[in-house]
Amino acid sequence: MSLKKHKQKHKLLVLAEFVPFWCLYMFVRALPLKAAYFLTRRLFSLLYIVDFRHRKRSQKHLIHAGVAKNRSEAGKIAHRAFASFGMLLAEIIKMDQHFKPEKVIIRGDEKSREEAFGTGHNRNVIVVTAHYGNWEMAGTAWATLSGIPMVSVMRPFNNPLIGRYILKNRTSGVHETVNKHGCVRDLLKAIRQKKNVALLVDQHAGSSEGVETLFFGQPCRTHMSPALLHLKTKVPIVPMISRRADDDFNFEFVLGKPIEYIPTGDKEADIKNVTQMYTSALEKLIAELPEQWLWAHRRWLNIHRKRRSPATA
Structure with a gap:
């Protein structure tokens, strides 16, 4: 994995960003759930109007992916995607007040459900997931429902003060996080300890971290x-999204078919094949309800990105 260094923000800038976040955080925590959802949805609907760059980028990505046929349709889906992200903010802030793992319904592929959640004979798996719905609660919920501890990968926050508030609701006694940089060794250790591991794989990877695949064509x-983990350990990969079911803290784990790949002896081709398999699986899951995915991200190599500097995020 690449050890790309991030510039540290000046302490005054960190504080200037944190103060309004903290005020919003405390205000939302004090609100009833419905009111919190209403507020954060409206804030992100306003952001959709004023943030021209990400609004247009989301719309173009929806058309580029073939999810929307025209600008009008793309605008409607993109607007709902912004509102979904607003709901996520309320859920992050109020997670300890309202979230219960038993409110997560497990749907999707029967074999994956049996592998990961079968009573008495389930096993640890490699979960690949996306910035979709509410991915923040997924680690703790998965570990609780499966009865197997979870280790997931965390990207360091640009603002450590904000990160501290978000992280305190992400981890638990059954769910721990490891830093993205050099994470493969930590995840291998977790797998050997019979723990589940989870990775978000729907964002652009640098040339040293990823391989070229097709996503929405x-x-x-x-x-x-x-x-790499699957080929090394033979532990199955389960593609999954954490879909928001309503505005009452009910969610769904929607599972794709488990990936259990038989190596061909060509390591490079095997890595590419497996990576394409889980990329395609996530595409299929996201396409069912696309407005809960993060469409503003520069995911593709042939739009909003210069190919001569592919490692730029």
Whole structure:
């Protein structure tokens, strides 16, 4: 994995960003759930109007991916995607007040459900997931429902003060996080300890971290860590999204078919094949209800990205 260094923000800038976040955080925590959802949805609907760059980028990505046929349809889906992200903010802030793992319904592929959640004979798996719905609660919920501890990968926050508030609701006694940089060794250790591991693989990967795949029919570069782990350990990969079911803290784990790949002896081809398999699986899951995915991200290599500097996020 690449050890790309991030510039540290000046302390005054960190504080200037944190103060309004903290005020919003405390205000939302004090609100009833419905009111909190209403507020954060409206805030992100306003952001959709004023944030021209991400609004247009989301719309273009929806058309580029073939999810929307025209600008009008793309605008409606993109607007709902912004509102969904607003709901996520309320859920992050109020997670300890309202979230219960038993409110998560497990849907999707029967074999994956049996592998990961079968009573008495389930096993640890490699979960590949996306920035979709509410991914923040997924680690703790999965570990609780499966009865097997979870280790997931965390990207360091640009603002450590904000990160501290978000992280305190992400982890638990059954769910721990490891830093993205050099995570493969930590995840291998977790797998050998019979723990579940989870990785978000729907964002652009640098040339040293990923391989080229197709996502919604367009070229992108996808993180290959799950493929490396699977080929090394033979532990099955389960593609999954955490879909929001309503505005009452009910969610669904929607599972794709488990990936259990038989190596061909060509390591490079095997890595690429497995990576494409889980990329395609996530595409299929996201396409069922696309407005809960993060469409503003520069996912593809052939739109909003210069190919001569592919490692730029």
